[in-house]
Amino acid sequence: MQKAIIHTPLGHCLIEGDADGLSKISIVDVSENLSETTPAQLQETVQQMKEYFDGERQIFDFRLNPTGTDFQKKVWEALLEIPFGKTMSYHELSVKLGDVKAIRAVAAANGKNPLWIVVPCHRVIGSDGSLTGYAGGLWRKKWLLEHETPPVQQSLF
Numbered sequence: 001m002q003k004a005i006i007h008t009p010l011g012h013c014l015i016e017g018d019a020d021g022l023s024k025i026s027i028v029d030v031s032e033n034l035s036e037t038t039p040a041q042l043q044e045t046v047q048q049m050k051e052y053f054d055g056e057r058q059i060f061d062f063r064l065n066p067t068g069t070d071f072q073k074k075v076w077e078a079l080l081e082i083p084f085g086k087t088m089s090y091h092e093l094s095v096k097l098g099d100v101k102a103i104r105a106v107a108a109a110n111g112k113n114p115l116w117i118v119v120p121c122h123r124v125i126g127s128d129g130s131l132t133g134y135a136g137g138l139w140r141k142k143w144l145l146e147h148e149t150p151p152v153q154q155s156l157f
Contacts, residue, residue, distance in 0.1 A: 001016055001017070001018050001023070002016065002017060002018055002039035002041050002042050003015065003016045003035075003039075003042075004035040004038045004039060004042045004045075004046055005028065005032050005033065005034050005035045006034065006035065006038075006046055006049065006050070007034055008049070008053050009053055009143070010027060010136070010140050010143060010144075011027045011028070011030060011140075012027070012028050012029070012030055012032050012034065013025060013026070013027060013028070013049065013116070014026050014027075014028045014032070015042055015045055015046060015049070017041060017042060017045065017065065018041060018065075019041060020063070020065045021062070021063035021064050021065030022045055022062060022063065022064050022065060022066075022115060022118070023065050023066055023067060023114065024066075024114045024115065025045075025049075025114070025115045025116045025117065025118055026114070026116050027116060027136050027140070044062050045060075045062050048060050048061070048062060049117070052117065053147075055147070058084035058085075058148075059084065060118045064115060064118065064119070066113075066114045066115055066119070067114065068109075068112060068114070069109075071105065071109060072109040072112055074097065074109075075093070075097065075106055075109035075110060076109070076113055076115070076119045078093060078096055078097055079093075079110070079113065079119050079120055079121055079123070079124070080119060080120070082120055082123045082124070084120075084148055085148045085149045086123065087123050087124070087125045087145065088123060088124055088125070089124070089125055089126060089127040090103050090106055090107050090110070090124055090125075090126070090127070090132075091103055091127045092127075093106050093110075093124060094106045107133060110124055110133070111133060111135055116136065117144065121134075122134060122136075122140075122141045122144040122145060123145070123148075131145075
């Protein structure tokens with residue numbers, strides 16, 4: 001397993017993967033040292049993450065290989081379908097997955113997402129529009145949603 005630690009506006013980001021794809025992207029303690037070099041297998045991921053934070057990328061196109069249960073993977077696949085700049089409630093996500101009663105299980109799987117930002121669990125909000133449940137802290141969730149939906153300049157005339 002190869003790894004790299006990069007700087008982002010939200011803290012240091014750990015990226016792990018191998019020839020089979022990316023298995024983990026997460027925020028790490030700032031005491032972790034940034035990588036001096038990036039392993040060849042992770043260079044495309046590092047580049048795409050930088051492009052995302054620079055506002056130049058909305059879709060990631062590298063190979064994913066997260067570890068999880070079949071149910072978790074089903075939830076993560078559904079998260080990948082939430083478009084950039086859009087949100088979905090936990091209730092809507094449960095309905096989309098075919099079981100409105102599974103809302104707690106869906107929320108738990110969302111919280112176990114090992115691929116920060118790339119599998120956009122930050123785009124899932126409460127039914128009332130509130131920012132709920134984000135492992136990286138609600139301030140990061142708010143930042144990500146604002147980053148993906150910048151304010152529209154209204155015409156003055």
